[in-house]
Amino acid sequence: MRLGRAQSHRPFLDHCRCTGNDWFEHAQVEIKIMHLSGKNISVVGMGKSGLATASFLVTRGAQVLLTDARPEHSLPEVIAGLNPAIELQFDNSAPGKNADLIVLSPGVPVDAPFLDEFRERGIEIIGEIELAFRFNKTPIIAITGSNGKSTVTTLVGNILRADGRTVHVGGNLGTPFIELIEKGTAEFIVLEISSFQLETVTTFKPYVAGILNITPDHLDRHKTSANYHAMKERIATQQSESDYFVANLDAPETVKLSCGKRSQKLFFGAQHEGGDGAYLRNGEIILKFQGREEVICKHQEIAFPLRLLVENALAAIALTAPLNISVSVLADALCNFNGLEHRMEWVRTFNGIDFINDSKATNVGATCKSLLAIEKPIVLMLGGRDKQGDFSAMLPLLKQKVRHLVLFGEARGIIRNFLNGSPASEEADSLEDALKIAVSHAKAGDTVLLAPACASQDMFKNYEERGSLFKTLVNNL
Incomplete structure (x- = not known):
């Protein structure tokens, strides 16, 4: 069964497959650029x-x-x-x-x-996103936020493909937007958009725009939290009444950014529930849209990576709500999602200890989300290149969830000063040594978690290289 729609709205795909004068506003910007x-x-x-x-x-x-x-x-x-x-x-x-x-x-x-x-x-x-948009003729679902962008972008693409839609997925994730323009006809383009990319947009106007969350990040570039918030907000500033803005009710800063926008509002939340959107209620994932409410599936039925960070699943459902996707397609997509490498990626269980690679957790907010998602006692590997993160924000979670802390990389001294001796920690000169220390403190039933809260470029080319080495080391135990 497909979700109902108010009779005053034509299904979105009616518009997507129109041409000429029926095409909604996206084609108008092509004239601006440029010969x-x-x-x-x-x-x-x-x-x-x-x-x-x-x-x-x-x-x-x-x-x-x-x-x-x-x-x-x-x-x-x-x-x-x-x-x-x-x-x-x-x-x-x-x-x-x-x-x-x-x-x-x-x-x-x-x-x-x-x-x-x-x-x-x-x-x-301008930037590449703005340039590509001026040549774009395909409706866009655009996703930004401090954490979870790549997972949600990938999941939205999976949902649309499972529903038989032709879709291109890229942006900050994988293929640049400008290359997607060259790939041929699609019904939708799904883009991950970073704050760096949003610095240079002026006319960019997605049909559905989502801000997943905002925690302090990239302050070495944006200087202040206010500037960083302003960059994220640019994803929706050009939207009109026919567009949709998706905000996280569990992250009030995203709701605040939705205020004053002309676009229609959708929400998601694991802890709070509001109007149209996707929510976790009594162990079930719920979709509310245009007067209808549907149970998608039970929380425990969805794939492991989404079960740990259920807000990513809720965000993807909210982002696709205007597209009239069937409940069965949504449920199948959530249950069959394999997750992304280096993002809460289960590596193996060894001697009763779970090893999870979350190398993509490159800021304090991401690491906090990872800590909240794990119920077992944690031995945490933390460190890398500091991005001017507020490590003190982690202290309550560290004291509550972490059995032992292993610090490595350039930021280890900075983090140590924030911790002031609690919880107990040791320092390592390399990732190899950090893992050895972590294993020596872990017990059966614990989780060894690599969630560094820092960039990787002090010791590695990127977070992928850091995560790959972690996995190799774990698999060689």
């Missing part, structure tokens, strides 16, 4: 997003300069794979003096000093 042929466009940053952007632009006739602060010898694979029509500039991120448009990669701050002269001259500075 690209002959334009001088500088793309700053040779990461995945920048490379995809440069390729997109040059195939449309633009004169493209691709810049990066890194030296040429550090980017051999980039050089080998690029369209030869793209001009390259190494050791200097500055755009070309004759730039008609500048497209920043997410890793480049919009307030970088080398951009000042271009701002003064009125040169438009």
Whole structure:
């Protein structure tokens, strides 16, 4: 049975499959950009997003300069794979003096000093998400938040595919948005959007936008929590009355950001319940939408990764509520979800001890969610490169849930000072040593959890490399 809809609303897919004058507002922005042929466009940053952007632009006739602060010898694979029509500039991120448009990669701050002269001259500075949106003709479901974005984005894509919809999934997760534009027709595009990407949007307008949660993160970039909140809010500022905004009732800061938006509101919550949306009630997952209420399934029936962090399941249901998905499809998607690597990933049970890899927990809020999700006593591996996190916010949970704490990486001294001796902790010089210490303190029935609350670049290329090493070490015990 499909959920009912108010008679005043046509099913969304009626709109999605229309063309011409019936197409809702998304097509209007294509006119704003640009006839690209002959334009001088500088793309700053040779990461995945920048490379995809440069390729997109040059195939449309633009004169493209691709810049990066890194030296040429550090980017051999980039050089080998690029369209030869793209001009390259190494050791200097500055755009070309004759730039008609500048497209920043997410890793480049919009307030970088080398951009000042271009701002003064009125040169438009945007990012890859904004550029792609101006060429987009497909309704978008966009997801941001401090934690859970990748899991929810993937799950939403799974739900739509299971319902027979054609869908492209990407953004900050996997394939850049600008590449999805090239992949051909889809009924929906599902995007994970980071705060860095939201710095440079101006007309971006998703049909459904969700802010999962907001906890202090990336303050080394955004400087203040207020700035960080403002960046997250940009995901919904262009929405209209025909769009939907999804907020987390268990995270009041997201509800606050929903105020004053023209879009229709949907909510989700494991602890609180409100109007239309998805909720956990008496051990059951409930969907309320346009006067109907349906039980999707029992909490204990859903897949292990979602059972631990049920708010991710609730968010995905709320985000897809306007799309008229059947209860059976929703239930199957929740029960069959395999989870994502490095996100509350069960590795193995050894000598009665569970080992969980949550290397993607790169901020304090993410680690707190992981601690709350585990019922067994925990030996926690914590550390890495500090992102100006408030580790004191973890203290009540650490005292309540953690049997022993192992600190590693650059931030271990900072964390130690926050802890002030409670709970008990030891320090390690490497991840290998940290795991050895953790195992020595764990007992049968415990969980050894890697949830670092820090970035990984002090010791690793990225959080994936850190998590992969953890898994290798655990499997070699």
